[in-house]
Amino acid sequence: MSIYRIGIDVGGTHTDAVLLDENNQVISETKSPTTEDVGTGIYTAMKKIIEEANVPREQIKFAMLGTTHCTNAIVERRRLNNIAAIRIGAPATLAVKTLIGVPDDLREALGKYLYLVKGGHEFDGREITSLDEEHLYQIAEEIKGKVDSVAITSVFSPVSQTHEARASEIIREVLGEEVAISLSSEIGSVGLLERENATIINAAVVNVAKTAADGFVHALKNEGIEAKVFFGQNDGTLMSLDYAVKYPIFTIACGPTNSLRGASYLTKSSDAIVVDVGGTTTDIGVLMQSFPRESSLAVEIGGARTNFRMPDIVSIGLGGGTIIRMKDNGEFTIGPDSVGYHLPEKSLIFGGDTLTATDVAVALGKVELGDPSKVAHLDTGLLKKVYANMVEMVEEAVDKMKTSAEDASVILVGGGSILLPEALKGASKVIRPKRSGVANAIGAAISQVSGQVERIYKLTEIDRDQALEMAKDEAKQEAIKAGADPDHLIIVDIEDVPLAYLPGNATRIRVKAAGDLAQLEVPMS
Known part of the structure; x- marks a missing residue:
């Protein structure tokens, strides 16, 4: 019997969904507008890919969700x-x-x-x-x-x-x-x-995560699907439903990391810079051994300074729906605000009244979309300056993510990636994979399950080898608790940093273990 899996990623503009077979091949895909209540957009996208694929619902055994629920709750100070x-x-x-x-x-x-x-x-x-x-x-x-x-x-x-x-x-x-x-x-x-x-x-945000989890499970049940549910977390891996409700903070920034994992899978690249262009922002991250590079800095969440693990991501206010404002003196501004998921109504090429980044690309013949005649009256010379500035914004962000002056491979993903050219300064090559528009949903669907531990060990009490083994074992146990198959676990990252400022020959050890999904066919709870 074939086993299928659903991957869904909620972005600021679109909710992307894919259905994969047991070989991780895409059977169906869709981009649906993200709704204000989030849940409706998720249900709409999921229903569409299931109906389009027309596969037996009882054979859909896994469902993965990358969501902005917790991020939105913190930013908006609601539902806490x-x-x-x-x-x-x-x-x-x-x-x-x-x-x-x-x-x-x-x-x-x-x-x-x-x-x-x-x-x-x-x-x-x-x-x-x-x-x-x-x-x-x-x-x-x-x-x-x-x-x-x-x-x-x-x-x-x-x-x-x-x-x-x-x-x-x-x-x-x-x-x-x-x-x-x-x-x-x-x-x-x-x-x-x-x-x-x-x-x-x-x-x-525990209740927010629980509500999102319950809503996702309920939506699946309404479609007659008995699947194990996993949430995307911000290191590019998955966690089980119970784990997500206990540690909902780890879902923050999972969208960009899903895109990085999807980019790695689609291009078979383990090391590259990934540019994910959405409707509102462009997120740039770095793949290291097929996983997102982790930030070494404290990160602000909703204005609060925190130090839990976060991906190293640079976000710029440029996307398909970014608003372009032209001034009488020939100057212009690019964003940072966006029409977001209202692009099909607001953009000039779709009969709206707002000049967006997508309109600029269509007017210059870079993209075939909507009705080009609705932007034919615009000043081509000025639009070329706007477009060059847009590309320059991305090139500067890519440079910020490099660790050397040498050119690096760049992978373009996201629905808005069609706006960018085939070559970028600072890129040794630019790869635009097939299905790049739903790379985030694919990343959610194909990801492994991980567990991570970070501890300080005193080497006066145990030797370094013992400390490393203890950390590895603990990381593996965390991965199993998160839903990984105990028989297929590997250590994907080890960091051992001696702490000179602590007495007793102390060291900080961080270990991450990852593995495939546990193949247990149990009904949803």
């Missing part, structure tokens, strides 16, 4: 959980308040129940002071019935997780299994405030 944030770090961290430096509106939404408890560890694993369990019980009683999600952060928990683990037990004991608990040691790396912010944001 009622959370409590507990920092274990008194008296050492009294001088710095929780959510410091976070925008006022986000602090107002998330900062109603903030607590500081005695405990935490030094950088070498020694206790600062013993954990104040009595205070934790008091806090649990105080927030009972008032919150549905709790973020727990302890000083240097990447070195020792014991206080976070015990705090979690106490909160769970009093509040029950219904309340979600996020632990900073499972989300961020060393750096208290950034890790705390990441943990709080994770706790705040």
